[in-house]
Amino acid sequence: MRTCFGFGFAFAVILGAATAASAAPGDPLPPKTVAWSFDGPFGHYDRGALKRGFQVYTEVCSACHSLNLVSFHALSEPGGPGFTEAEMKAIAASHKIAAGPNDKGDTVDSSGNPLTRPGTPADHFPPPFANEQAARAANNGALPPDQSVLVKAREGGSDYVYSICSGYGQTPPAGFTVMTGKYYNPYFDGWNISMPQPIADSSVTYSDGTKATIDQECRDVVTFLTWAAEPKMEERKHLGFEVILFLLGFSFLLYLTYRRVWRDMH
Amino acid sequence: MSGPSAYVPTTALTRWLDTRLPVVRFAADTITNFPTPRNLNFWYTFGGILTFCLGVQIVTGIVLAMHYVPNSDLAFNSVEAIMRDVNYGWLLRYIHMNGASMFFLAVYIHMFRGLYYGSYKAPREILWILGVIIFVTMIATAFMGYVLPWGQMSFWAATVITNLFSAFDQVVPHLGTAITTWLWGGFGVSDATLNRFYSLHYLLPFVIAGLVGLHIWALHVPGNNNPLGIDVKGPQDTVPFHPYYTVKDLFYLVLFTVLFAVFVFEAPNMLGHSDNYIPANPLVTPKDIVPEWYFLPFYAMLRSIPQKLVGVIVLFGSMLTLVFIPWLDTSKVRSSRFRPIFKWLFWILVVDGIALGICGSESVDANFFYTPIPAVWVARFGTLYYYAFFWLLMPLVGLIEKPDRLPDSIAKPVLAK
Numbered sequence: 060m061r062t063c064f065g066f067g068f069a070f071a072v073i074l075g076a077a078t079a080a081s082a083a084p085g086d087p088l089p090p091k092t093v094a095w096s097f098d099g100p101f102g103h104y105d106r107g108a109l110k111r112g113f114q115v116y117t118e119v120c121s122a123c124h125s126l127n128l129v130s131f132h133a134l135s136e137p138g139g140p141g142f143t144e145a146e147m148k149a150i151a152a153s154h155k156i157a158a159g160p161n162d163k164g165d166t167v168d169s170s171g172n173p174l175t176r177p178g179t180p181a182d183h184f185p186p187p188f189a190n191e192q193a194a195r196a197a198n199n200g201a202l203p204p205d206q207s208v209l210v211k212a213r214e215g216g217s218d219y220v221y222s223i224c225s226g227y228g229q230t231p232p233a234g235f236t237v238m239t240g241k242y243y244n245p246y247f248d249g250w251n252i253s254m255p256q257p258i259a260d261s262s263v264t265y266s267d268g269t270k271a272t273i274d275q276e277c278r279d280v281v282t283f284l285t286w287a288a289e290p291k292m293e294e295r296k297h298l299g300f301e302v303i304l305f306l307l308g309f310s311f312l313l314y315l316t317y318r319r320v321w322r323d324m325h
Numbered sequence: 326m327s328g329p330s331a332y333v334p335t336t337a338l339t340r341w342l343d344t345r346l347p348v349v350r351f352a353a354d355t356i357t358n359f360p361t362p363r364n365l366n367f368w369y370t371f372g373g374i375l376t377f378c379l380g381v382q383i384v385t386g387i388v389l390a391m392h393y394v395p396n397s398d399l400a401f402n403s404v405e406a407i408m409r410d411v412n413y414g415w416l417l418r419y420i421h422m423n424g425a426s427m428f429f430l431a432v433y434i435h436m437f438r439g440l441y442y443g444s445y446k447a448p449r450e451i452l453w454i455l456g457v458i459i460f461v462t463m464i465a466t467a468f469m470g471y472v473l474p475w476g477q478m479s480f481w482a483a484t485v486i487t488n489l490f491s492a493f494d495q496v497v498p499h500l501g502t503a504i505t506t507w508l509w510g511g512f513g514v515s516d517a518t519l520n521r522f523y524s525l526h527y528l529l530p531f532v533i534a535g536l537v538g539l540h541i542w543a544l545h546v547p548g549n550n551n552p553l554g555i556d557v558k559g560p561q562d563t564v565p566f567h568p569y570y571t572v573k574d575l576f577y578l579v580l581f582t583v584l585f586a587v588f589v590f591e592a593p594n595m596l597g598h599s600d601n602y603i604p605a606n607p608l609v610t611p612k613d614i615v616p617e618w619y620f621l622p623f624y625a626m627l628r629s630i631p632q633k634l635v636g637v638i639v640l641f642g643s644m645l646t647l648v649f650i651p652w653l654d655t656s657k658v659r660s661s662r663f664r665p666i667f668k669w670l671f672w673i674l675v676v677d678g679i680a681l682g683i684c685g686s687e688s689v690d691a692n693f694f695y696t697p698i699p700a701v702w703v704a705r706f707g708t709l710y711y712y713a714f715f716w717l718l719m720p721l722v723g724l725i726e727k728p729d730r731l732p733d734s735i736a737k738p739v740l741a742k
Contacts, residue, residue, distance in 0.1 A: 128402065128405045130409070133409065211599060212603045300590075303583060303590065310579040310580050313576040314576055320569060321569065324564065324569070
């Protein structure tokens with residue numbers, strides 16, 4: 060037992076020493092920890108935050124970032140932002156989806172623009188750029204990642220995306236030079252990020268009267284993006300609670316059966 | 326223990342059936358009446374748990390295959406379509422994904438249990454070897470399954486592992502390259518690779534199911550080993566499998582499914598790597614290419630050797646070694662309970678496996694788990710201990726160790742309690 064404590068102590072000392080050794084320039088800061096409404100086994104998405112986050116995505120992020128995997132019909136499904144079917148259809152119709160060739164075989168209209176049609180619930184969010192090259196050409200060579208599963212595709216998840224979103228506007232430490240065409244963000248690996256600060260105070264005007272601070276907007280859009288990445292989370296956690304409760308009850312009954320069957324053997 | 330059948334058909338139908346296709350007799354002999362040592366503990370329930378895991382993987386896998394598209398342009402999005410648009414697709418996929426982890430968790434416990442109680446010793450050598458073959462087939466199946474979602478880790482894991490075979494270039498020039506090209510069906514991991522991995526990923530679970538049949542057959546001839554490691558002396562040492570072990574296995578199986586459910590419903594992506602939600606991109610190499618947790622100890626062994634061919638030999642040798650265990654262990658005593666030295670070496674091996682796993686999860690040049698020691702050196706000593714345990718200590722300890730006195734029979738210590 061004493062050796063155990065000895066090892067534990069040595070371990071704690073080493074741990075402390077390792078943590079104290081500070082990070083080299085370019086090493087990302089650990090993401091800020093945010094208390095999300097969707098944390099924990101009973102977590103659910105804050106509906107207001109989802110709707111506001113959808114607004115931030117539409118008015119800000121969608122200028123560069125696609126949301127290829129998300130379909131419009133998801134916007135009115137249970138566990139999502141909770142738009143009514145009519146609202147969802149209006150949102151879909153406000154997007155132009157590539158169409159054509161038409162029944163004459165044309166792919167462009169009389170003025171040479173590609174044919175489009177209004178979106179339907181079955182359509183996915185159309186991308187802001189026609190292809191990767193167009194996206195890079197418009198973004199100083201960098202490719203804005205698709206945001207459909209972005210939260211799941213980054214270590215640190217929602218906290219990380221929030222930290223990137225709200226991590227601008229800080230002064231780089233002395234001796235660290237920000238590369239030309241890049242921006243300083245200490246939460247990004249290497250600290251040089253290609254994305255300029257995406258969100259400022261009042262980047263959007265919330266219709267529900269919420270004050271659009273950077274922090275509020277980042278929280279909202281990250282809630283929306285977490286939903287986009289994991290649209291069935293509420294259903295999953297709800298079902299999971301029932302399943303686990305059932306299994307625990309079932310295992311208790313089995314335990315009693317087990318004791319009963321083995322009673323005479325011990 | 327597979328003595329004469331004690332089954333007596335009681336109805337006209339079963340009597341008729343018994344002289345034509347005695348399936349009821351078979352079931353009665355192997356499941357209901359099968360005499361089983363009365364002292365099997367918790368660690369013996371993992372055989373049943375593993376059968377359950379295989380069944381779950383096959384059933385969820387078959388349904389997933391109805392929706393999955395094995396094409397390098399469509400695979401990633403088809404998995405996401407399963408998650409979003411297929412009824413309970415998210416559940417099927419998360420069960421299948423975490424089911425692989427649960428399967429390996431159970432198989433490692435099952436193997437360490439066999440090692441601790443000497444379940445590989447005569448007359449159970451073939452039972453053990455079949456188990457090793459199942460384990461290796463599981464590794465191949467899991468590896469190919471991990472490639473199917475076609476994320477960054479899928480692609481680069483496939484690249485790293487298939488490239489291992491190019492090490493044979495050092496034996497016969499161009500041989501290794503020829504093998505990798507043949508495995509890929511092209512000059513790199515590509516659509517052809519994804520397609521064949523999908524085909525084999527669908528095939529191998531049924532091969533495993535067949536091997537499991539043989540494994541259970543080989544178990545039923547000598548019967549179960551037990552925590553005391555002594556032979557069954559008579560009927561007083563055994564109980565019928567049903568209801569004694571059916572209920573015990575079922576109870577622990579349901580407890581196991583609680584753990585399974587916690588992962589599936591509460592932390593479905595915890596055991597995975599976030600990079601696998603980035604679509605595969607042959608032009609961008611991830612910062613660290615990390616396999617799933619259950620391959621980490623073997624990955625650490627591979628990376629600890631600077632020479633590629635030797636590393637590959639060490640990797641495959643570590644699995645091949647398991648085949649020889651029945652003959653490497655020179656001790657006549659099965660159970661480690663009565664082996665004072667071997668018991669300690671066993672637990673060091675368990676810790677060694679965990680340490681190797683940690684090494685495998687670190688970047689190549691990292692220090693080991695908050696210590697100033699380079700992980701690669703921990704992995705080197707860990708690999709050394711792994712090989713030394715089986716090839717040096719196991720034969721040696723059996724000769725010099727003085728085992729504790731064995732109990733006279735299974736029934737005696739059980740009743741004495």
